Amino acid sequence: xxxxxxxxxxxxxxxxxxxxxxxxxxxxxxxxxxxxxxxxxxxxxxxxxxxxxxxxxxxxxxxxxxxxxxxxxxxxxxxxxxxxxxxxxxxxxxxxxxxxxxxxxxxxxxxxxxxxxxxxxxxxxxxxxxxxxxxxxxxxxxxxxxxxxxxxxxxxxxxxxxxxxxxxxxxxxxxxxxxxxxxxxxxxxxxxxxxx
Amino acid sequence: xxxxxxxxxxxxxxxxxxxxxxxxxxxxxxxxxxxxxxxxxxxxxxxxxxxxxxxxxxxxxxxxxxxxxxxxxxxxxxxxxxxxxxxxxxxxxxxxxxxxxxxxxxxxxxxxxxxxxxxxxxxxxxxxxxxxxxxxxxxxxxxxxxxxxxxxxxxxxxxxxxxxxxxxxxxxxxxxxxxxxxxxxxxxxxxxxxxxxxxxxxxxxxxxxxxxxxxxxxxxxxxxxxxxxxxxxxxxxxxxxxxxxxxxxxxxxxxxxxxxxxxxxxxxxxxxxxxxxxxxxxxxxxxxxxxxxxxxxxxxxxxxxxxxxxxxxxxxxxxxxxxxxxxxxxxxxxxxxxxxxxxxxxxxxxxxxxxxxxxxxxxxxxxxxxxxxxxxxxxxxxxxxxxxxxxxxxxxxxxxxxxxxxxxxxxxxxxxxxxxxxxxxxxxxxxxxxxxxxxxxxxxxxxxxxxxxxxxxxxxxxxxxxxxxxxxxxxxxxxxxxxxxxxxxxxxxxxxxxxxxxxxxxxxxxxxxxxxxxxxxxxxxxxxxxxxxxxxxxxxxxxxxxxxxxxxxxxxxxxxxxxxxxxxxxxxxxxxxxxxxxxxxxxxxxxxxxxxxxxxxxxxxxxxxxxxxxxxxxxxxxxxxxxxxxxxxxxxxxxxxxxxxxxxxxxxxxxxxxxxxxxxxxxxxxxxxxxxxxxxxxxxxxxxxxxxxxxxxxxxxxxxxxxxxxxxxxxxxxxxxxxxxxxxxxxxxxxxxxxxxxxxxxxxxxxxxxxxxxxxxxxxxxxxxxxxxxxxxxxxxxxx
Numbered sequence: 001x002x003x004x005x006x007x008x009x010x011x012x013x014x015x016x017x018x019x020x021x022x023x024x025x026x027x028x029x030x031x032x033x034x035x036x037x038x039x040x041x042x043x044x045x046x047x048x049x050x051x052x053x054x055x056x057x058x059x060x061x062x063x064x065x066x067x068x069x070x071x072x073x074x075x076x077x078x079x080x081x082x083x084x085x086x087x088x089x090x091x092x093x094x095x096x097x098x099x100x101x102x103x104x105x106x107x108x109x110x111x112x113x114x115x116x117x118x119x120x121x122x123x124x125x126x127x128x129x130x131x132x133x134x135x136x137x138x139x140x141x142x143x144x145x146x147x148x149x150x151x152x153x154x155x156x157x158x159x160x161x162x163x164x165x166x167x168x169x170x171x172x173x174x175x176x177x178x179x180x181x182x183x184x185x186x187x188x189x190x191x192x193x194x195x196x
Numbered sequence: 197x198x199x200x201x202x203x204x205x206x207x208x209x210x211x212x213x214x215x216x217x218x219x220x221x222x223x224x225x226x227x228x229x230x231x232x233x234x235x236x237x238x239x240x241x242x243x244x245x246x247x248x249x250x251x252x253x254x255x256x257x258x259x260x261x262x263x264x265x266x267x268x269x270x271x272x273x274x275x276x277x278x279x280x281x282x283x284x285x286x287x288x289x290x291x292x293x294x295x296x297x298x299x300x301x302x303x304x305x306x307x308x309x310x311x312x313x314x315x316x317x318x319x320x321x322x323x324x325x326x327x328x329x330x331x332x333x334x335x336x337x338x339x340x341x342x343x344x345x346x347x348x349x350x351x352x353x354x355x356x357x358x359x360x361x362x363x364x365x366x367x368x369x370x371x372x373x374x375x376x377x378x379x380x381x382x383x384x385x386x387x388x389x390x391x392x393x394x395x396x397x398x399x400x401x402x403x404x405x406x407x408x409x410x411x412x413x414x415x416x417x418x419x420x421x422x423x424x425x426x427x428x429x430x431x432x433x434x435x436x437x438x439x440x441x442x443x444x445x446x447x448x449x450x451x452x453x454x455x456x457x458x459x460x461x462x463x464x465x466x467x468x469x470x471x472x473x474x475x476x477x478x479x480x481x482x483x484x485x486x487x488x489x490x491x492x493x494x495x496x497x498x499x500x501x502x503x504x505x506x507x508x509x510x511x512x513x514x515x516x517x518x519x520x521x522x523x524x525x526x527x528x529x530x531x532x533x534x535x536x537x538x539x540x541x542x543x544x545x546x547x548x549x550x551x552x553x554x555x556x557x558x559x560x561x562x563x564x565x566x567x568x569x570x571x572x573x574x575x576x577x578x579x580x581x582x583x584x585x586x587x588x589x590x591x592x593x594x595x596x597x598x599x600x601x602x603x604x605x606x607x608x609x610x611x612x613x614x615x616x617x618x619x620x621x622x623x624x625x626x627x628x629x630x631x632x633x634x635x636x637x638x639x640x641x642x643x644x645x646x647x648x649x650x651x652x653x654x655x656x657x658x659x660x661x662x663x664x665x666x667x668x669x670x671x672x673x674x675x676x677x678x679x680x681x682x683x684x685x686x687x688x689x690x691x692x693x694x695x696x697x698x699x700x701x702x703x704x705x706x707x708x709x710x711x712x713x714x715x716x717x718x719x720x721x722x723x724x725x726x727x728x729x730x731x732x733x734x735x736x737x738x739x740x741x742x743x744x745x746x747x748x749x750x751x752x753x754x755x756x757x758x759x760x761x762x763x764x765x766x767x768x769x770x771x772x773x774x775x776x777x778x779x780x781x782x783x784x785x786x787x788x789x790x791x792x793x794x795x796x797x798x799x800x801x802x803x804x805x806x807x808x809x810x811x812x813x814x815x816x817x818x819x820x821x822x823x824x825x826x827x828x829x830x831x832x833x834x835x836x837x838x839x840x841x842x843x844x845x846x847x848x849x850x851x852x853x854x855x856x857x858x859x860x861x862x863x864x865x866x867x868x869x870x871x872x873x874x875x876x877x878x879x880x881x882x883x884x885x886x887x888x889x890x891x892x893x894x895x896x897x898x899x900x901x902x903x904x905x906x907x908x909x910x911x912x913x914x915x916x917x918x919x920x921x922x923x924x925x926x927x928x929x930x931x932x933x934x935x936x937x938x939x940x941x942x943x944x945x946x947x948x949x950x951x952x953x954x955x956x957x958x959x960x961x962x963x964x965x966x967x968x969x970x971x972x973x974x975x976x977x978x979x980x
Contacts, residue, residue: 050772050789050802057787061237066632066679082230089223134224137217140210162219163226173225193224 045120055119058084059112071109074100080115081122088122090163096121131190138186148185151178235736238787240673242739243694245784247671249746250836251641297464299341302457313339315346322419323390329412330382337457340415344464347418350425351471356503357495358429358476360396362708368478370398371703372668372676372687373433376407376446379719380691380701381416387715388703391420391428398476400668400687401433401486401626405444407690411453414465432472432503433486434626434644434669438462439508443840451851470504474625477662481710484666488628488684489656490646491636493621501618509623509644629670630679630686650680657683663710675702675716691718695738697731740794746782747795749833751810753781758806768803771796830871835899838865842895852892 047055062072062080072080078093094100096118100108110118141149141157151174158165158173165173177184177192304312310333311324325335335343362368369388374381391397399417404410421428434440441447441462450465451458475498476484627645631637634649657663665684671693677686691701697718705713747754757777762769769777774796775788788795796804797812831838838861845857859878866873881898 050770053772053775054789057790058234061234061241061787061790078226079230079233082227083234085227087223087227089219090226134217134220137213137220140213140217157214157218158222158225161215163222165222165225169225169229172229173221193221193228 045116047116047120052116055084055116056112059115065109069111071111072115073106074108074110075105077110077115077118081119084119086119086122088125092122092125131194134190134194135187138190142186147187148183151182151184154184232732234790236732238790239732239736239739240698241786242743243698244671245786246739246742246746247694248641249784251643293464293467294345297341297345297460299338299345302336302338302341304336304338308336309333310335311339312336313343315342317343317346317419317422319392319423322416322423325419326382326385326390326416329378329409329416334453335412335415337454337461340411340454340461341457341464343415343418343422344461344468346422348464348468348471350422351468351473352504354471354473355499356474356501357499358398358431358473359480360398360429360476360478362479362706362710366394366396367705367707368396368398369703369705370400370484370666370687372400372689372701373402373671374399374407374413375402375435375690375693376404376410376413376449377690377693377719378407378409378412380689380717381413383691383701383717383719384689384703387717388705391424393424393427396424396427396429398429398478398484399431400476400484400666401431401472402435402668403433404446405435405441406693408445408449410446410449411461418468429476430472431476431484431486432469432474432626434509436469436472437508438466438469442843443836447843466507467504470507472503474498474501474503474622478706479708479710481662482664482666482706483660483662485625486667487624487626487645487669488630488648488667489652489665490620490624490628490648491652491655493624493656495660497618497621498625501621503622505615506619506622509627627669630667630684632679650683653680653683664712666704671699672702673699675700676704676714685712695735697735736794740791743786743791744795746784747778750781754778755806755810757781762806767807768805770803771799774804774806827871827873827877830869834865834869838862839895839899841865842898846895851895853895855891855893858893858898 056070059072059080060068060070062076062083063070064073065071074097077097078088078090081088081093088096097110138149138154141153143150155170155174158170159167173193174184177189179185311321311328313321313325313335328335360368371384389395397420403413403417407413417428417430421430435444435446438447447462450462454461474485475495477495478484623644624646627639627642629639629642629645629647630653631647631649634651636646636648636652639645639647653665657665663683666687667684668687668689670686670688671690672686672688675688675691678684679686685704687702687704688699689701689703691699693699693701700716700718702714702716705715707713754777757780758769758774759765761773761777771789771792775792778788779785796809841861842853842858845861846853859875862873862878862881
């Protein structure tokens with residue numbers, strides 16, 4: 001059954017003009033292309049009613065308001081989307097939230113109606129990364145070409161490049177993966193992480 | 197420029213790749229973490245709703261007892277059983293009790309290597325006791341009785357309200373529920389130091405039940421109480437109640453550990469529990485109470501009650517009416533009826549709740565539909581009971597048999613109402629829970645106490661000039677949680693309460709500034725070596741297993757709900773219907789659509805073959821054809837009621853009941869459930885469980901048959917056991933085959949008897965893949 005076209009409310013807060021990107025990180029990192037202002041209002045929702053019910057269930061799981069108002073904090077938005085099987089980067093999430101200020105992340109809330117179009121937008125990008133992609137990626141760090149990477153190096157990379165992970169997150173990810181020499185066999189590492 | 201540019205390009209390319217790899221992994225990781233978080237959350241929800249379901253079991257028991265009182269016939273055999281259940285309470289004066297609890301003729305053999313206590317106790321002995329229990333020693337019953345007697349004497353002199361002060365710059369440590377989990381108490385002492393004059397402690401009730409070291413916890417706390425009476429404060433919890441103990445494991449623990457003197461120990465504890473103070477107040481500013489408050493809670497009244505008359509939540513004190521005085525044998529029976537009458541009140545308060553709160557606040561109406569009675573029938577029953585209680589004493593008295601002659605009480609003819617009010621005050625203190633809406637309504641989930649709102653907190657604090665309420669009674673994932681604008685703090689000190697990894701425990705320290713300082717912990721001996729995702733998965737696995745059990749128990753209702761939706765009888769329903777049907781039947785307010793991949797192994801085109809699904813949950817009945825599926829399901833559903841009745845009936849606490857009592861109990865239960873249970877079936881059950889061949893049934897063995905055995909967990913348990921053996925310093929937590937009144941299905945560690953040896957005939961091997969973790973569930977009914 002086709003869902004009614006939902007008129008999404010204006011997402012809170014008001015969408016600011018896209019901020020100019022800060023001075024690009026030192027070369028040779030390529031500049032992140034500036035995106036046009038995100039217009040979620042015009043997005044038609046393509047989810048089925050069943051799917052929406054399922055999203056609601058997941059959304060409710062993360063609702064921590066004492067009276068169950070069906071609201072989550074901005075900082076939880078990414079988690080809920082990921083829990084539903086999507087894979088946005090942190091930057092994607094911030095964009096879809098309207099590039100809020102850092103202090104807003106823990107103080108502002110969004111409700112389910114506002115969340116849905118954001119989820120819709122995120123669900124469009126389908127690049128999840130295959131097993132081969134991961135292997136290719138990690139091979140970069142395989143100095144000796146023997147199928148292993150140095151755990152320490154991987155930790156360093158994950159904590160300093162891209163969307164940096166915290167030490168805790170890295171620990172959790174790598175728990176039990178390094179052998180006595182601190183090396184990781186990355187094909188089995190990837191198999192392990194992809195098996196959930 | 198040639199060389200440099202090429203090098204730069206190559207470098208850039210590699211850098212790009214590295215970046216991409218990093219971003220990919222990071223992105224993947226965050227998704228993984230979010231999914232883990234979701235699983236952790238719904239696992240928690242499952243446990244909480246299971247606890248709710250378990251509480252409903254308790255209400256089932258009350259209802260069944262009510263039914264018994266209402267419907268027994270005067271045939272001689274049933275009369276005996278019922279008088280068994282409602283046997284008279286002995287009445288003696290304190291001096292006579294002291295003689296009964298006399299320990300001095302109990303000899304301690306030379307080979308006993310545990311602590312030998314001398315009184316008065318001192319700090320070294322208390323610390324020695326802690327050390328002994330840490331080393332799995334057991335205190336000899338002589339010393340147990342002696343220690344308990346001293347405790348009883350001390351408690352009798354304490355007021356209802358403990359008053360503590362943080363002067364002299366003392367920091368006071370407050371602990372919540374411990375529930376027999378000795379490891380947590382040891383962890384608290386390790387982190388915080390043992391009680392002393394410099395380190396005062398308040399313990400907020402629920403020391404016993406569920407965990408396996410309840411008696412040890414009590415002995416430690418009482419020992420410190422005796423050594424530092426001015427610095428150790430104990431509040432009573434709702435589990436400091438001998439009837440609750442019957443259901444939740446403490447009684448069984450004591451009788452198991454103290455085979456000869458267990459009964460005496462329990463009787464003495466019954467008195468001690470009733471003498472525990474009700475609340476503690478720090479600096480006239482902070483109230484510490486186990487459950488909470490209601491809109492009628494008044495400390496001035498609390499201070500005046502005779503707290504020791506309130507032995508059990510199931511038994512209000514006797515009223516002073518003349519009609520009662522000569523019918524003393526009936527007192528327990530009368531008390532039971534009063535309970536039921538009082539509980540009519542809660543059934544007249546159905547309330548509309550938001551979806552979020554709904555599972556917490558089911559009215560008894562919803563519940564009783566899943567039991568075989570409608571609300572109207574319930575009301576009818578209660579009305580009849582009320583009439584019965586007021587008018588037909590002589591009749592009941594004749595039927596129940598002889599009555600000892602007692603002097604009539606010298607009091608007046610009026611019913612003194614204060615005992616009712618007092619009782620309500622105490623129930624409210626020990627059983628209430630906070631809610632987010634304003635107001636105060638009866639607590640139908642627990643069957644006693646109320647739910648109180650932020651306005652009630654505000655009013656209460658103002659009236660009494662207090663600033664904070666610290667309470668326990670509810671498990672919190674992080675060990676503590678504020679509510680009501682940070683005016684109410686829930687503190688829970690039993691970590692891993694539902695399952696390993698389910699929650700942390702916490703304690704709080706308050707200095708003269710009364711600013712709380714929290715310490716959280718989690719007893720980790722079992723999860724050392726398990727990574728975080730592994731422990732989430734373990735916990736989730738247990739939660740799902742328990743959930744499947746609930747689904748199984750409601751199979752017939754679910755089947756009708758599905759068939760209602762499947763009008764064309766295709767045997768298929770869509771997932772959305774599946775989810776809403778389950779929610780309608782179970783009322784657990786769980787995210788079924790999120791859970792479905794864990795509960796449903798396969799669908800075609802989004803449609804579920806529900807008969808096939810039920811086959812996955814089905815009983816595998818290996819014994820006779822006499823006992824049919826639905827019968828077993830029903831018995832399974834009411835197994836905890838059955839077991840509690842068995843234990844009540846087992847008056848000499850031997851663990852055995854006679855054929856006849858067993859038979860009658862089943863007959864009564866089946867009549868109550870409006871379910872036919874023929875004599876053949878009963879005989880079948882009896883024969884299959886009477887392994888002693890001596891005409892008596894071993895209660896434990898019978899309940900064994902009603903465990904749901906999960907082979908996958910058995911395997912995992914075995915490998916974990918092996919894992920433990922490699923780490924000698926881990927406490928040897930035996931997974932005993934606890935009976936069904938504990939948290940949920942447990943595994944059995946080794947066959948207790950010949951019948952269990954034939955366990956191998958059930959359940960196929962479970963695959964170990966994630967969704968394939970649906971293990972076959974079967975009830976093991978021993979073969980003929």
